[in-house]
Amino acid sequence: MRVLILGGDGYLGWPTAMQFSNRGHDVHVVDNYLRRKAHEEAGTGSLTPVLPGLPERVAAWKDVTGKEIGVTEGDLCEWSVTELVFGEFRPEAVIHYGEMPSAPYSMKSREHAVFTQTNNVVNTLNVIFAIEQFVPDCHLVKLGTMGEYGTPNIDIEEGYIEIEHNGRSDLLPMPKLPGSFYHLSKVHDSHNIHFACRVRGMRATDLNQGVVYGIETEETTLDPRLVTRFDYDDVFGTALNRFCVQAVAGHPLTVYGSGGQTRGYLNIVDTLQCVELAVMNPAERGEMRVYNQFTEQFSVTELAELVQKAGAEYGIGVEVRSIPNPRVEMEDHYYNAQHSKLLDLGLRPHLLSETLVESMFGVIEKNKEHIDREHILPRDSWRPSA
Amino acid sequence: MRVLILGGDGYLGWPTAMQFSNRGHDVHVVDNYLRRKAHEEAGTGSLTPVLPGLPERVAAWKDVTGKEIGVTEGDLCEWSVTELVFGEFRPEAVIHYGEMPSAPYSMKSREHAVFTQTNNVVNTLNVIFAIEQFVPDCHLVKLGTMGEYGTPNIDIEEGYIEIEHNGRSDLLPMPKLPGSFYHLSKVHDSHNIHFACRVRGMRATDLNQGVVYGIETEETTLDPRLVTRFDYDDVFGTALNRFCVQAVAGHPLTVYGSGGQTRGYLNIVDTLQCVELAVMNPAERGEMRVYNQFTEQFSVTELAELVQKAGAEYGIGVEVRSIPNPRVEMEDHYYNAQHSKLLDLGLRPHLLSETLVESMFGVIEKNKEHIDREHILPRDSWRPSA
Numbered sequence: 001m002r003v004l005i006l007g008g009d010g011y012l013g014w015p016t017a018m019q020f021s022n023r024g025h026d027v028h029v030v031d032n033y034l035r036r037k038a039h040e041e042a043g044t045g046s047l048t049p050v051l052p053g054l055p056e057r058v059a060a061w062k063d064v065t066g067k068e069i070g071v072t073e074g075d076l077c078e079w080s081v082t083e084l085v086f087g088e089f090r091p092e093a094v095i096h097y098g099e100m101p102s103a104p105y106s107m108k109s110r111e112h113a114v115f116t117q118t119n120n121v122v123n124t125l126n127v128i129f130a131i132e133q134f135v136p137d138c139h140l141v142k143l144g145t146m147g148e149y150g151t152p153n154i155d156i157e158e159g160y161i162e163i164e165h166n167g168r169s170d171l172l173p174m175p176k177l178p179g180s181f182y183h184l185s186k187v188h189d190s191h192n193i194h195f196a197c198r199v200r201g202m203r204a205t206d207l208n209q210g211v212v213y214g215i216e217t218e219e220t221t222l223d224p225r226l227v228t229r230f231d232y233d234d235v236f237g238t239a240l241n242r243f244c245v246q247a248v249a250g251h252p253l254t255v256y257g258s259g260g261q262t263r264g265y266l267n268i269v270d271t272l273q274c275v276e277l278a279v280m281n282p283a284e285r286g287e288m289r290v291y292n293q294f295t296e297q298f299s300v301t302e303l304a305e306l307v308q309k310a311g312a313e314y315g316i317g318v319e320v321r322s323i324p325n326p327r328v329e330m331e332d333h334y335y336n337a338q339h340s341k342l343l344d345l346g347l348r349p350h351l352l353s354e355t356l357v358e359s360m361f362g363v364i365e366k367n368k369e370h371i372d373r374e375h376i377l378p379r380d381s382w383r384p385s386a
Numbered sequence: 387m388r389v390l391i392l393g394g395d396g397y398l399g400w401p402t403a404m405q406f407s408n409r410g411h412d413v414h415v416v417d418n419y420l421r422r423k424a425h426e427e428a429g430t431g432s433l434t435p436v437l438p439g440l441p442e443r444v445a446a447w448k449d450v451t452g453k454e455i456g457v458t459e460g461d462l463c464e465w466s467v468t469e470l471v472f473g474e475f476r477p478e479a480v481i482h483y484g485e486m487p488s489a490p491y492s493m494k495s496r497e498h499a500v501f502t503q504t505n506n507v508v509n510t511l512n513v514i515f516a517i518e519q520f521v522p523d524c525h526l527v528k529l530g531t532m533g534e535y536g537t538p539n540i541d542i543e544e545g546y547i548e549i550e551h552n553g554r555s556d557l558l559p560m561p562k563l564p565g566s567f568y569h570l571s572k573v574h575d576s577h578n579i580h581f582a583c584r585v586r587g588m589r590a591t592d593l594n595q596g597v598v599y600g601i602e603t604e605e606t607t608l609d610p611r612l613v614t615r616f617d618y619d620d621v622f623g624t625a626l627n628r629f630c631v632q633a634v635a636g637h638p639l640t641v642y643g644s645g646g647q648t649r650g651y652l653n654i655v656d657t658l659q660c661v662e663l664a665v666m667n668p669a670e671r672g673e674m675r676v677y678n679q680f681t682e683q684f685s686v687t688e689l690a691e692l693v694q695k696a697g698a699e700y701g702i703g704v705e706v707r708s709i710p711n712p713r714v715e716m717e718d719h720y721y722n723a724q725h726s727k728l729l730d731l732g733l734r735p736h737l738l739s740e741t742l743v744e745s746m747f748g749v750i751e752k753n754k755e756h757i758d759r760e761h762i763l764p765r766d767s768w769r770p771s772a
Contacts, residue, residue, distance in 0.1 A: 079496065110465065110515040114508055121507065121574070122500055125567075129496040132770040153556035154549060163540060163549055163561070168720070170539035172561035175549070176577065177584070181511075184581055188507070188574040191562065195570055198563070199714045200770045328585045334554070384518040384586045 002026045003279065004091035006076060006098030006127070008069075009033060009054050012143075012212065012271055013097040014228050018219035019272050020279075021067045028070035028089045029054060030081075034100060034119070035229075035236065044236070044375045046229035047245060047367050048215065060225035076123035086130035093279045094131070096142045098123060099185070103147070104235045104326075106182035107382045113181035120185035121192070128196045139282035140193065140204040141275060146264050146294060146337060148187045148208060150177025151330050156337035159206065159290020179329055180382070190290075197288040204287075205278045210264030210294025212271050213240035214356070215363045228268075230367075233375040239300060240265065242376070243307045244357060247318045248364045249371045253308070254378070257325030259301035262335040264294030267350040277345040292339040295349035310357035326378040388412045389665065390477035392462060392484030392513070394455075395419060395440050398529075398598065398657055399483040401614050404605035405658050406665075407453045414456035414475045415440060416467075420486060420505070421615075421622065430622070430761045432615035433631060433753050434601065446611035462509035472516035479665045480517070482528045484509060485571070489533070490621045490712075492568035493768045499567035506571035507578065514582045525668035526579065526590040527661060532650050532680060532723060534573045534594060536563025537716050542723035545592065545676020565715055566768070576676075583674040590673075591664045596650030596680025598657050599626035600742070601749045614654075616753075619761040625686060626651065628762070629693045630743060633704045634750045635757045639694070640764070643711030645687035648721040650680030653736040663731040678725040681735035696743035712764040 003020045007013040008029025021027045031054055039045045051057045058069040070089065074081035076098055099120040100106070106116035124142070131138050149156045152175065161174045173194065176187045196202040220228050231237045232245035243253045266274075274293045283289040298306075304320045311318035325331065343349075350356070364371075389406045393399040394415025407413045417440055425431045437443045444455040456475065460467035462484055485506040486492070492502035510528070517524050535542045538561065547560045559580065564570045582588040606614050617623045618631035629639045652660075660679045669675045684692075690706045697704035711717065729735075736742070750757075 110511070113515070114511050117507055117511065117574075117578075118504055121503055125496070125500050125503065129499070136770070152558055154551040154554045154558075157551075161549070161551065161561075163547070165540040165543075165547065168540045172538055172540075172563070175547075175558035175561055177558070178577065178581065179585065181578075181581075184574075184577050187577050188503075188570075191564065191570055191573050192503075192567075195564065195567075199565065199768070382585070384522070 002089060002092045004085065004089055004094045005029045006094065006096045007031055010035060010097055011229050011231065012268065014057065015217040015220055015268065016095060016272055016275055017069055018061060018226065019217065019276065021061065021069050022065065022219055028072070030072045030074065030076060030085055030098060032073065032075040038105060039236070042235060044233040044372065047232050047364065047370050048227045048230045049367070050227060050229045051225055060223065064223045064226060076126055077119060079126055082126040082130045086134040090135050091138055093139045093141060094127065095275055095279065096124070096127060096140060100182065102236050103180035103182040104378070104380060107180050108380050116182050117185045117188065121188050124189045124192060128192065128202065131202060132200060139279070140202065141278045142189065142193055142204060142206050144186050144190055144206045144208040145183060146208050146210045146292060147183040148176050148178050148190060149174060149337070150179055151333040151335055152177060153334050156292070158292045158338050158341050194288045197286055201286050203283040203285050205283050205289040205291065207274060207278060207291055207293045209271065210266050211238045211240065212266055212268050214268035215360055217269050217272055234378040240303050243303060244360045245364055245371060246376060247307050247311050247316060248361055248368060249373060251373060251376050252319040252321035253304045254376065255300055255304050255320055255322045256327060257322065258331040259304065259322060260299050260332040261329060262297055262299045262333070264292065264297050264337055264339065265352065266294045267352070267356070270295055270347065270350055273347055274342050277342055277347060281345055291341045292337055293342060294339055296351060297335060297337065306352065306354065307357055310354040310361070313354055314358045314361050326380060327382045388475060388478045390471065390475055390480045391415045392480065392482045393417055396421060396483055397615050397617065398654065400443065401603040401606055401654065402481060402658055402661055403455055404447060404612065405603065405662065407447065407455050408451065408605055414458070416458045416460065416462065416471055416484060418459070418461040424491060425622070428621060430619040430758065433618050433750065433756050434613045434616045435753070436613060436615045437611055446609065450609045450612060462512055463505060465512055468512040468516045472520040476521050477524055479525045479527060480513065481661055481665065482510070482513060482526060486568065488622050489566035489568040490766060493566050494766050502568050503571045503574065507574050510575045510578060514578065514588065517588060518586060525665070526588065527664045528575065528579055528590060528592050530572050530576055530592045530594040531569060532594050532596045532678060533569040534562050534564050534576060535560060535723070536565055537719040537721055538563060539720050542678070544678045544724050544727050580674045583672055587672050589669040589671050591669050591675040591677065593660060593664060593677055593679045595657065596652050597624045597626065598652055598654050600654035601746055603655050603658055620764040626689050629689060630746045631750055631757060632762060633693050633697050633702060634747055634754060635759060637759060637762050638705040638707035639690045640762065641686055641690050641706055641708045642713060643708065644717040645690065645708060646685050646718040647715060648683055648685045648719070650678065650683050650723055650725065651738065652680045653738070653742070656681055656733065656736055659733055660728050663728055663733060667731055677727045678723055679728060680725055682737060683721060683723065692738065692740065693743055696740040696747070699740055700744045700747050712766060713768045
């Protein structure tokens with residue numbers, strides 16, 4: 001199958017590209033290095049030493065496996081780029097990771113909010129129109145986020161909820177309470193994609209993903225040059241990954257507020273499994289499937305305690321410290337999100353264990369000299385300054 | 387009160403500005419003449435001869451009433467403009483009509499879709515940040531559209547719906563099924579504004595307006611120079627207004643498809659009443675109120691029949707003709723939208739009557755020589771070309 005991967009230089013995009021290539025698919029990756037540039041501006045970077053760009057990465061991949069991956073370095077917000085990629089590669093499936101992915105980034109300033117929403121909405125609109133124009137039968141697999149739902153006081157369904165009201169009923173999109181300008185951008189994308197399916201006959205699967213943890217996949221471990229990026233700073237790093245780095249660095253784990261914030265989580269190898277299941281089970285024309293893509297729910301405190309225990313096993317003392325929450329979010333709330341559809345398709349979850357955390361400690365320890373302790377604490381409050 | 391009106395050159399913006407000025411408020415208007423430029427490009431224009439720009443309009447207003455209205459000609463997508471307007475005028479209420487308002491325009495091409503969404507989302511984000519920075523207590527009154535809801539198979543509530551699910555319940559945003567890239571842009575705005583209220587403490591009222599008809603308000607009739615614009619073309623004209631022009635022009639009424647499409651409608655004088663009620667009853671900090679702003683529901687066929695009857699009274703024969711629907715929409719559907727909140731605040735509706743339609747015929751007849759019959763039939767299909 002011809003599989004186009006947007007954001008193919010990212011934490012998940014690069015391992016996904018290698019997996020699909022390894023399975024024998026014809027893979028093409030696109031990236032404009034948005035995250036690398038944002039890191040450069042902020043003076044932060046990946047813990048793991050990733051190769052400088054996609055040409056070097058696919059060359060290493062070819063060297064190790066003999067397989068080829070095509071590359072476009074460019075910005076999908078520019079129609080000339082999108083048009084060229086879709087017109088020439090003519091994908092049968094598109095896996096769309098190609099967005100500004102950070103909530104804290106989007107909350108830094110007006111400029112960051114506007115950039116995040118413009119970038120994400122415009123490149124996704126371009127992808128929708130490129131599919132219509134060049135490959136109308138192509139299946140769009142779009143990475144969304146569980147954060148689109150926020151924390152409602154009812155169970156979170158997978159995309160749609162049957163609402164009974166005044167004696168009638170309808171299956172409607174699950175209401176969304178996104179918690180940042182970034183999460184809002186993903187809600188905007190979801191509405192645009194739903195429209196493209198409902199009204200214009202596109203086929204799409206929206207993967208509302210939980211927080212991903214882990215460093216290694218089958219392909220990244222084939223050769224040190226194939227490692228994926230691993231962010232641990234306050235802007236691009238996510239909860240469990242950050243805690244593991246903090247533990248190895250001897251930094252207290254930064255629990256925001258009371259730590260009762262509960263979210264869905266999954267292992268990076270399960271992300272790859274889910275995306276593959278979505279691609280191999282395409283939606284019908286006119287249909288937007290929505291899956292909640294995570295395997296377990298944890299509160300921040302539960303994660304911190306797990307890392308502390310794994311630290312004790314591993315032989316490092318880990319301190320847990322609550323710091324004032326820079327975010328505006330509920331710290332004590334109901335949370336129960338459905339996540340059975342990917343299991344029904346065959347997902348075999350790799351659940352979180354102390355053993356997994358300890359193996360992450362091992363990889364982090366090898367790269368310990370790259371940890372910059374200056375970028376562990378959050379720098380920006382999400383409250384308006386006025 | 388200091389009232390800032392965004393989109394103050396428009397069909398509703400200009401009469402709103404005059405009304406608030408007439409009531410003794412300190413009014414400032416902003417417009418970048420987006421609609422005038424889009425008309426110029428398309429070779430279309432207002433049936434009524436509006437003055438060439440806001441400086442001329444406020445000069446005429448001063449001449450007639452002695453009252454002053456401030457003017458900024460500029461684009462709110464440019465932060466330098468937004469910053470200047472909010473920093474200098476320091477509004478207590480903002481009435482936000484300042485968006486690309488046409489569904490057919492947004493469906494013309496990829497460029498039109500991207501422009502509509504970028505323009506509407508970015509200028510509204512700028513307004514949110516300007517309120518936070520300069521006037522955090524200011525009340526944002528945002529014009530949304532009933533089209534955000536689409537045509538679900540359940541009653542449409544005013545903004546929020548109580549959902550009972552698996553033994554729990556929550557009051558959540560009403561799910562949205564917008565029918566064009568324009569309507570999607572308004573859904574994006576609604577989510578962004580809801581976030582700004584929920585998370586950042588803004589106060590806002592979102593007015594999900596039905597289709598507005600009518601030409602005259604108390605202030606537009608004071609002097610011929612104070613007339614508001616009146617669009618009847620396929621891109622900026624709306625159902626009833628278009629039918630009235632078609633009747634006077636001796637053109638068959640263009641019913642799209644079967645004509646069963648049902649929507650909420652209201653008289654332009656009721657728009658002005660509703661906006662005033664919203665401004666005089668501000669939301670609390672942290673609250674986004676949502677009102678469904680219309681007074682009656684009609685199907686397209688019902689409207690066409692009403693215009694036909696009024697034509698008979700008036701002495702013109704009116705033919706009703708179904709043409710292939712250029713839009714993708716249900717033509718036979720359930721539709722029942724709540725609209726009690728503005729009535730509770732004191733709205734006294736001016737319901738649609740043959741008399742009103744005949745008075746519209748009168749105004750249209752006076753401007754009959756401006757009718758361009760070439761721009762009555764729809765030119766663009768909403769279906770993708772591929």
